[in-house]
Amino acid sequence: MASTSTxxxxxxxDALYDRALGHLPGGNSRTTLFVAPHPPYATSxxxxxxxxxxxxxxxxxxNNYTSLIHGHAHPEVTEAAxxxxxxxxxxxxxxxHEIELAELLSQRVAIADRWRFANSGTEAVMVAIRLARAxxxxxxxxxxxxxxxxxADAVVQHxxxxxxxxxxxxxxxxxxxxxxxxxAALDAHGDRLACVVFDAMPNRAGLRPADPAFVxxxxxxxxxxxxxxxxxxxxxxxxxxxxxxxQYGVEPDITTLGKIIGGGLPVxxxxxxxxxxxxxxxxxxxxxxxxxxxxxxxxxxxxxTTAMRLLDATAIDRLNALGDALRERLAAQGWTxxxxxxxxxxxxxxxxxxxxxxxxxxxxxxxxxxxxxxTPMDEDTTAAVADAFESLDQE
Ligand code: PMP
Numbered sequence: 001m002a003s004t005s006t007x008x009x010x011x012x013x014d015a016l017y018d019r020a021l022g023h024l025p026g027g028n029s030r031t032t033l034f035v036a037p038h039p040p041y042a043t044s045x046x047x048x049x050x051x052x053x054x055x056x057x058x059x060x061x062x063n064n065y066t067s068l069i070h071g072h073a074h075p076e077v078t079e080a081a082x083x084x085x086x087x088x089x090x091x092x093x094x095x096x097h098e099i100e101l102a103e104l105l106s107q108r109v110a111i112a113d114r115w116r117f118a119n120s121g122t123e124a125v126m127v128a129i130r131l132a133r134a135x136x137x138x139x140x141x142x143x144x145x146x147x148x149x150x151x152a153d154a155v156v157q158h159x160x161x162x163x164x165x166x167x168x169x170x171x172x173x174x175x176x177x178x179x180x181x182x183x184a185a186l187d188a189h190g191d192r193l194a195c196v197v198f199d200a201m202p203n204r205a206g207l208r209p210a211d212p213a214f215v216x217x218x219x220x221x222x223x224x225x226x227x228x229x230x231x232x233x234x235x236x237x238x239x240x241x242x243x244x245x246x247q248y249g250v251e252p253d254i255t256t257l258g259k260i261i262g263g264g265l266p267v268x269x270x271x272x273x274x275x276x277x278x279x280x281x282x283x284x285x286x287x288x289x290x291x292x293x294x295x296x297x298x299x300x301x302x303x304x305t306t307a308m309r310l311l312d313a314t315a316i317d318r319l320n321a322l323g324d325a326l327r328e329r330l331a332a333q334g335w336t337x338x339x340x341x342x343x344x345x346x347x348x349x350x351x352x353x354x355x356x357x358x359x360x361x362x363x364x365x366x367x368x369x370x371x372x373x374x375t376p377m378d379e380d381t382t383a384a385v386a387d388a389f390e391s392l393d394q395e
């Protein structure tokens with residue numbers, strides 16, 4: 001934990017946390033946001049600046065775990081969401097918004113001409129696994145060690161409490177990037193595997209882009225065994241117009257999106273080719289069920305469509321160049337930094353200490369060392385971030 005001298009006084013947050021402890025286990029609702037002794041509280045944000053309840057303004061490189069690609073309260077995204085909200089928060093009928101976002105995503109994701117919308121990346125992965133099981137008639141899945149795909153039973157980390165043995169029995173785990181272990185596992189379990197769940201740059205496993213040769217092997221070896229490749233692009237879709245899968249030039253069978261495609265509101269999506277996705281077609285007697293009171297919520301989808309239109313190729317290229325330059329500058333200062341483009345991860349032995357030291361300098365990152373850029377940032381912003389890191393070195 002950070003020494004208390006690096007933690008700024010947070011009288012308002014302390015009081016809020018005391019109140020929270022009486023009603024929320026550990027004082028909040030998201031395990032992934034906790035930083036000891038307790039996090040500050042956010043009150044508002046504009047562009048790349050977040051303001052906390054104690055009045056501190058910080059450069060936000062956390063961006064709600066990378067989902068705020070246009071930063072906070074982008075005027076056009078906010079306007080789109082507000083317009084949709086004024087027309088009615090949600091309906092028990094479909095709306096044109098889901099058609100619009102599906103059309104836009106189909107133009108960008110080569111393999112996906114059909115989409116289903118959900119409320120989170122977790123839900124998207126969960127439903128995509130159900131789809132893979134239904135289509136293949138197989139129960140097991142293969143995943144890679146240490147990678148995060150949300151909190152559904154089948155994909156939480158090895159040994160997680162509360163996961164039934166029956167679920168664990170159907171999960172095969174292979175070390176990240178290990179070709180021999182992958183082929184051995186496919187040889188041993190191939191005929192019972194519905195899908196391989198894959199993230200080409202998994203944050204929790206270090207945010208290192210997969211070796212293209214590994215990805216090609218994965219595609220070839222799954223295809224020849226009739227195993228679906230589920231490419232989880234929830235975190236990495238910001239990498240390019242067609243996400244990371246577009247860069248690798250490999251065609252998965254199913255993909256999951258989330259985060260940036262909701263304009264900052266709760267979202268998840270499952271995409272794929274018609275012959276797979278049409279398993280959801282409710283006109284079929286054997287349709288795979290997928291509902292959700294708030295799935296394809298019009299406010300989310302209106303905000304998301306606007307956010308995605310604003311994120312054109314020029315915006316992505318600019319953001320990636322800015323991220324690459326920041327990574328180089330931090331590396332030159334001696335930090336171990338991984339990632340690609342606008343996603344960066346700083347590796348330190350004590351991530352909590354780094355978190356508080358940066359907070360004290362006016363920079364917000366994720367508690368696991370993940371940083372991401374947003375379109376309101378420019379060279380001045382990343383220079384300020386690099387200066388904050390540099391000043392830590394000299395402390
Ligand atoms: N898959 C990946 C690769 C993710 O990074 C995340 C979230 N960090 C998820 C799935 C789960 O998404 P959500 O938090 O929206 O449930």
